[in-house]
Amino acid sequence: MKRVVLTSSSGVGLIHANPVDMVAPLIFRFVSGPLPTSHHLDQYLEGRKYPRDPEVQWSDLVRRSSQTGLAHKNLGLVWFCNAYGVDLIELWFDSEPNSQLLLIWILDYLRSEPYAAERLKLRVVDFDLLGAGGARLRDHTVRGFDVTERDFEAARIAWEAYRAPTPELCFGLLGRDFPKLPFLKPAMEQLLAELPSPITGLGATETQLLDLIAKGHNRTRELFQPGGLLDTRVFDQWELGPLLEGLASGPVPAIAGLDPKLATLAPHDARGRNAAYRRSRLSLTEFGRAVLEGREDFRRYNPLRRWWGGTLLTNERLWRWDPKTRSLIAPT
Incomplete structure (x- = not known):
């Protein structure tokens, strides 16, 4: 056969x-x-x-x-x-x-x-x-x-x-049954959890990044390596970098210590970008701590332009996911 x-x-x-x-x-x-x-x-x-x-x-x-x-x-x-x-x-x-x-x-x-x-x-x-x-x-x-x-x-x-x-x-x-595709609904819920929270404005992986940095894990190697501290099944190590940069490079950043040279490097310059990540020593800003504690909404102060499937997320079209109630919240 x-x-x-x-x-x-x-x-x-x-x-x-x-x-x-x-x-x-x-x-x-x-x-x-x-x-x-x-x-x-x-x-x-x-x-x-x-x-x-x-x-x-x-x-x-x-x-x-x-x-x-x-x-x-x-x-x-x-x-x-x-x-x-x-x-x-x-x-x-x-x-x-x-x-x-x-x-x-x-x-x-x-x-x-x-x-x-x-x-x-x-x-x-x-x-x-x-x-x-x-x-x-x-x-x-x-x-x-x-x-x-x-x-x-x-x-x-x-x-x-x-x-x-x-x-x-x-x-x-999430309300349908897929008998021969038993992992499809859990996967969709994990993907929906990457939409911004109605409280913090962060997705699940972004929240984990802030939490780990707050606990003293300030090196990108331990944050990005497969099977490491970051418990995410959605993004691979090459996709975590842009998420981290989004948290560190906005008008009101949540993270400090990311090598500023990253802003000048081309997206395809893998060697240069990896070196810049390795040089970084990360910490939370005061604003970042407020976001992590649910006292501030990151998206209130920082722009967003990111794809989620076929959905282009922007501050004007900001779909959110509430993990506590497992509900989707439309833009207002």
């Missing part, structure tokens, strides 16, 4: 776990920045139109196969599966929010591809794929389900909700 696994970047180790012909990690990050257009996402999966196309494609992240060599290069995902006679396409996505977004996106795409849709198997991965060793991947029982039209429809509804220009439809997902 010829098997192909679609997964997140956390699941690349699956190639060593089971007799599988190919593991294709999907690399998009949907939890920060503007969402890619539907056209861009389709191009990623449908292969290069000409050999020197500079855009990254699904096949660029797939290693050479002992069975097919580099036959997948420059081909569309479904076209390759059909030509190679793939019998089973397995979806391995754990509960991490971005992985759940990848899952609903790829399900929505494959629903209109009959060859792939008929061969799909959804794996319910109830552990973190990132860092899971080969023994655990081989020995851990992972339930599998055939994908039905109802599952495709659930994914379509959820993906359209996340791409909508307001978070209202995503909030509505």
Whole structure:
């Protein structure tokens, strides 16, 4: 039986776990920045139109196969599966929010591809794929389900909700049941918790950053490292930097001590920015302490322009999330 696994970047180790012909990690990050257009996402999966196309494609992240060599290069995902006679396409996505977004996106795409849709198997991965060793991947029982039209429809509804220009439809997902997508609702609630609080104006991760700095953790390395002090499943270490800068560089900053050179460095200058982060020694300002204690609203004094799914958050369009009542609050 010829098997192909679609997964997140956390699941690349699956190639060593089971007799599988190919593991294709999907690399998009949907939890920060503007969402890619539907056209861009389709191009990623449908292969290069000409050999020197500079855009990254699904096949660029797939290693050479002992069975097919580099036959997948420059081909569309479904076209390759059909030509190679793939019998089973397995979806391995754990509960991490971005992985759940990848899952609903790829399900929505494959629903209109009959060859792939008929061969799909959804794996319910109830552990973190990132860092899971080969023994655990081989020995851990992972339930599998055939994908039905109802599952495709659930994914379509959820993906359209996340791409909508307001978070209202995503909030509505919390009242629905997704039997074969058990991690989708918890992921959506974690994402909603990153909307500004009605009291402090901060999302869940921003609040954690202030709290840790207040407790004396003043180095970005211990704040940013995977599996470290910061208990966030939404953002990766590369996405935490802009959040920290937003708290430290506004008209009334909540954080002091961030290297001022960051303001002059290009976003793509990873080496320079990492060095500046390492030089930083962070502390809370008096205003930052007032925000953390709920006595001030950070957004009252500082501008916001940040994407949440398809929603552009600004001070004029400030959707908020109340974690105590689990309620979405519309702009006033």
